[in-house]
Amino acid sequence: MISLSVLGVELAYWQVTSLRVLGVLVAVVLPAGAFVYLFLFKMMSFMQSRLGPMEAGPFGSMQLLAEVGKFLQKEDIVPERADRRLFFIAPYIVLASTFLLFSVMPFGPDVYFTNLDTGIFLALGLSSVSVIGILIAGWASANKYSLIGGIRAAGQLIAYELPMVLAVVGVVIQAGTLNLQGIVAAQHQGEIFGFSGIGNPFLLTQFVAFGVFLVATQAELTQTPFDMPVAESEIVTGYMTEYSGLRFLLFFIGEFATAGAFAAIAATLFLGGWALPFVSLDDNSMNFIGPLVLFAKMLMVGFLIFWARFTFPRFREDQLQAFAWKYLIPIALINILVTMILKVAF
Amino acid sequence: MSDFLRDYLTVGIFGLTGVALVGLLLGLGSVLRPTRAQPQKYINYESGVDPVGTGWGQSNVRYYVFALLFVMFDVEAVFIFPFATRVDAYGWFGVIEMGIFIFILALGLLYAWKKKVLRWL
The missing domain is CATH 1.10.287 (Helix Hairpins)
Structure with missing residues (x-):
């Protein structure tokens, strides 16, 4: 057992790790979350020709704090028919699944929580846990809208989990590893048909996989145009209908946080992660610059996700299923074959 | 403990910390928020009319x-x-x-x- 001594106190491994996680969550993830939140709100407002949050702080920069403050004071209403225990558990599962996605992300050469050999595989597995929470929320509410919303969310997940996994296989074939640090390194040291100037961000050679991944991400996040589980004109707010106050806020934040997490994964897989071209991977300064680079790339992908969200109208439920099974999965399978053949041929 | 297992331990701790933070926030909320119970508040929402049947009706x-x-x-x-x-x-x-x-x-x-x-x- 590794133990560290901090201020003369011997700490066990789990204590050190908990402190690190807490420190990072409070010092990094919360400000980053506030920034992403503001960036996205401003972006969507400008796309819709309005100003967006302006009152809380300069240019509405304290909006997230104001929201949390407001929701903290709201009465907690649990419908009397609801299955209380499941009703309370659901937000924990959704949020924990989102948190866990960040545990496998590499932020720099030495800045990571875990460096698992199965990194991306674990991330894909963890990302689908949240739908269990959503299904529980829909069931426990004892509300017809909620139940339909939860069932739709589950149907959506089983349709779009596959294209996402198959799109990632293309990247894995090129990188030759499931380790996320390894994937970053493979992109940094890669070359495109002999040209190694900027490495090989897999966006350039795996653009098909990137497209499939982004579409599947959109569906997994239940964002418009795939937002049938929360379609307000059909089923009120789906699985969140009976949630109010703080618990509603948790679902709401969870949605944004998951969007951020998926954007970060896409940035790592396709845009080169924390690495910069022309800068050595072992450069010590990357430990400071790396997280910022990843953050910038994450915002770029986040921009794409939310751009689609505010541009397209909602699909029908059957169109959603047909799109996944008849288009995305065959495309992803062909992409795997082509990638495989090109990888061996060159 | 091997590095391999320790990495998974970290993932576990990460998850527990996340759950603890959510619990903390909800706990803070339960201290701050008012509770003014009225029976009407606890009826299931069904577009403003009284709910029909149970919420767990069978569906295809x-x-x-x-x-x-x-x-x-x-x-x-x-x-x-x-x-x-x-x-x-x-x-x-x-x-x-x-x-x-x-x-x-x-x-x-x-x-x-x-x-x-x-x-x-």
Whole structure:
């Protein structure tokens, strides 16, 4: 057992790790979350020709704090028919699944929580846990809208989990590893048909996989145009209908946080992660610059996700299923074959 | 403890910390928020009218065939992953093998398609 001594106190491994996680969550993830939140709100407002949050702080920069403050004071209403225990558990599962996605992300050469050999595989597995929470929320509410919303969310997940996994296989074939640090390194040291100037961000050679991944991400996040589980004109707010106050806020934040997490994964897989071209991977300064680079790339992908969200109208439920099974999965399978053949041929 | 296990321990601790933070926030909320109980507040929302029947009415789930297809494809995808990390080592032999594997997989999808089970009705 590794133990560290901090201020003369011997700490066990789990204590050190908990402190690190807490420190990072409070010092990094919360400000980053506030920034992403503001960036996205401003972006969507400008796309819709309005100003967006302006009152809380300069240019509405304290909006997230104001929201949390407001929701903290709201009465907690649990419908009397609801299955209380499941009703309370659901937000924990959704949020924990989102948190866990960040545990496998590499932020720099030495800045990571875990460096698992199965990194991306674990991330894909963890990302689908949240739908269990959503299904529980829909069931426990004892509300017809909620139940339909939860069932739709589950149907959506089983349709779009596959294209996402198959799109990632293309990247894995090129990188030759499931380790996320390894994937970053493979992109940094890669070359495109002999040209190694900027490495090989897999966006350039795996653009098909990137497209499939982004579409599947959109569906997994239940964002418009795939937002049938929360379609307000059909089923009120789906699985969140009976949630109010703080618990509603948790679902709401969870949605944004998951969007951020998926954007970060896409940035790592396709845009080169924390690495910069022309800068050595072992450069010590990357430990400071790396997280910022990843953050910038994450915002770029986040921009794409939310751009689609505010541009397209909602699909029908059957169109959603047909799109996944008849288009995305065959495309992803062909992409795997082509990638495989090109990888061996060159 | 090996590095391998310690990494998974970190993932576990990460999850527990996340749960603890959510609990902390909810606990803070329960201290701050008012509770003014009125029986009307605890009726299930059904567009403003009294709810009909129970909330757990039976409905057509519709997608058990999709679920079966999903289980099949997902397990297949798990087989593709280890191969994908070793494409270089296997060379053309691996490409042909995996090509046959994916061909059979696609055949299954095509069969389901022709059988018209890929319709959500």
